Amino acid sequence: MLKEARADEHLLTGPYRVVASTVLGVVVLAVLGALMGPQWDPVPLTDPLAVETPSTAIGNAPQLERYEVRQRVVTVELDGASVQAQLSEPVGATGPRRGIVFVHGAGTGTYDEAFYEQARVLAESGVVTLVPNKRLDTYTLRHRDYVQMAEDYARSVALLRSLPDVDPERVGVYAESEGGWIAPVMAANDPTIEFVVLVSAPVVPPRQQAAFAADNYLRATGVPHGVFRAIPRAVGMAIPGGGFEYIDFDVTSYQRRMTQPVLMVYGTGDSSMPIVQGAMQVIRDAAIAGSSDVTVRYYEQATHGIRVGGEIVPAFLRDMAGWVVGLPETAGAAPKVAGDQPTQTFLAMPVPEPRWLHNGDVVAVTLIASCLVVLVAGLVAPVARGAEALSARRRGAPDPASGAGDRPPPLVHRYAPGVARWAGALGIGVVVTVVGFVWYILAIARLALDYTSNGWVVTGAWIGVRALGILVVAAAVLLFRSIRRNRARGVPVAPGAARGIALVVMIAASAVLLVVLAYWGVYQLGI
Template identity: 30%
Template sequence: MVSLPIFIMMIGILTSVSHITTVPWNNEPTNQSVATLTSDTSVSFSNPNQVHLSKKGDYKVKEHHEWFTATQESTGDKQRISMLIREPVGASGKLPAVVFMHGAGYGTSDNSFGDVANDLSSTGFVTVVIDKPVWNTSDLTRDYPASAKAYEQAVQYLREQDNVNPDKVGIYATSESTWISAYLLEQDKKIAFQILLSPMVNSPRHSLGFLAAQDFALVGANPGYQSIVRRLFSTDAALFGLNNIDIDTMKASAYAIPTFVAYGSKDVMTAQVEGTQEILKLAHQAGNWNVTVRNYPVANHVLRLGDEAESGTPLADHYPEDMTNWAVGQVNDLTQTTERVAGETIRQSIAVPTDLHARPTLTIYMIGVHAAALLFMLASIVLSIIALVSKVKCMIKRKGRSLGFAHGFGGILLMITGTTLATLVLFISGLGQVAVGVVKLAWGGAPEPAGMIYWSWPVIQIVSTLVVWAWSRIFGRLFEVASLRGLTKVHQGGKGKELSAEEESMIREQKAKPVLASTRLGRALFVVTAIAMFCILLVFAFWGMFVY
């Protein structure tokens, strides 16, 4: 009679939290596609004046390093950046040039773009690959405007070289750097052309929200884990001083120049259909109709065939030839004769979640409940260590019980705490396995059977519900023992029958007996641990564990 109302109240609170923190998400339309005009990805141009068009491999390539210093204006931090410059041996006159822009990670001039930079240089281009400008930033705090200025320094370096045509300098941007290229093209109107590899067209919040939601589904994660994406990408990052997540990348100036866009059909990170549509729309707004889109079968996010985690993974078939032929045609001001959109049919499984936005209240609650859980868990650990030391001392000195738990509450507390923590470990393990599966998928690996990442969610839901019931039974038992001790009764002095001295003595004796534990340490350990476990349940509720 007591435990059931307590259980209903507790489960009601947790279920309400799960529903209140739910973020609506519309995946429609699903299974979008853009039919290409031909499966042939080759690029060719009308050449009435019979201009010599160099091909990949026409020139040998020589390399040398230069250095410059890039400054992050917001902090004043400086980074000495290496530039690896590749030049075609024997090429005469003023040559076209390309600056390469890094995607995610921490690439250097020596370990990035080696094959594609060599391909372009063997075609007659001077190419520059620089160390990724990162200063003291992380992936979360990356300074995109400052990065754009660092790449601009590399562009200016090329323009100042005697063997480079300053009007024929383009960029090669991949993935994350297509956010940076939007800033670069806004400040430098003289960039001649751009090659975009798997461009992230939408803002980071929308692009990464799409990536996570799609990949969680592809690896077979339970829909419960997918709901975590909605809450996570509704975080108001500005509260932490992080402003990158909502940068404005949808600018017509970002696509105002001749643009070559390359996708891979196995790319699970990029919204290709909506990306293509937005690029064409923005380019046309800027008056640019010179946009070529190619989708390569079997290729992944970085246009490689196979798992990018393995060394030596080759580029997609025909991509190096198509890309270099397009660049040669552009710098010679020729008119393209092949189809603008070609290759494999462009597909996209779900819509980009453009309705995602920062939710300050949700973020503040998230911080509060996670901080409370962490603090009370730390306090519980400290008290547990003190209790363990105290128990060891009592055992050595044979002084009896150090905590003095009554009515078996010590054993019950240990069992329920262990169950709650085991559920937390299962939750973290399941989420970790989802993350590992997404990373492997992103690098071109094949999805593995779902297994734990599917069944762990309903198991955690069931165990969490049982844990709530167990806690309600404990609280009910506490109330029962307190009632037997007379602690829940209010003595009405001066009314009714007066109690005898013997009865008063018995009542005092009953009240003196411990309800929970005979020591302050035992009572403190129980209360703090109970609060910590309830905070963990609130964490589960925040992430949607109690949405049935």
């Protein structure tokens, strides 16, 4: 009976308590991660934009003419720089012609890699087109000034207007993607611009668009719900290293001064843009400016840039050219909204700002420094042991590591039983979990941007990261259990100042990393 009672007591005080303490630790970290906020809870879009007809044909569009095209490269002088631009002119067209300047998105920068089809079809239809290279000396990942960029593109408008074959009163702009934040600035600052074409325009500020795109990408990839917590915590924080002021640029005030006719074009397969919300906002902003001439077209399954299978949609080229050539008759022609019925599940909305970890520099430095501290602290014991062995040899004493000799070695400084093992498991485990989590986020980002999914990565790797996180908590429990037991027996836990400091520092750095992992959702329990 006594042996059975002791066995039951061992069960209750051994593995059972370790498991219970681990579960408690995970729950505490989950609650802490939830309280550190913010959460991600996008608002559903409940006011859909209904198309009037599935046909994208432009009302009052004329029969397009077909001209030969002559191309040449010209130089656009900017403030302190110059760029090359490709000019495409219809051969044999009579009288001053309508002109159009193309504004690049984020993914393009030169005339030989962008807008080839659009510029060609417009030129063949009698419009003089100018595709300038993007100015890159003031354009970086960290710095983009959309107002200044609008001034640079305005130089291209001025150059096009100066050509003898171009009617200076009939020059408009075509903007795609990121250019959708530039063209409204140009139109607001220069009311004599005749028209604006916005293709795959974000409309909302870049930070909101980034969070919206990340949400859609992650949903399409099929990631576990806990990963969504990273959206506001990554997108909402200040980016490490500074810069990125443009991420909060709001084009609304310029759109509300945009009186020109506007053609807005989206593909219903473009999950990176708020295709319903964007069109509705431009319609409202134009109304505030006193204009109702906003024409919206949606193309079935077309992705960003109005492409299907990598090829630009022919109907889009036809409709866009018809709208431009047919102005002003096409500006207010019915139908105003047509094509494939668009769907947008959630609103692109302001991103909650992290309360505690808003500063990206602090987050990056904390992660890197804590990992380095853990790794360095783990080297203290072997270095200290080597120093003690060397000191013992110099005094002619037996090597404490070997235990040789008949008398006890004079310096035997070792961690108490179990402490080194579990401290090492905690330190190595938490660093590996951090590295695994960072790898997972990067892998998910790559899948999302490629519009692909991989169940082994999406679900399997997430389970693996979370399992590692739980094992790290278990190692922490076992470490503190070893410390408590050795203290109860009067055994020094970490003899020597170096070992004592190393143990405390390693535990503190590991605790910081555990809190960071909790913040990013590794321990979330649906809280």
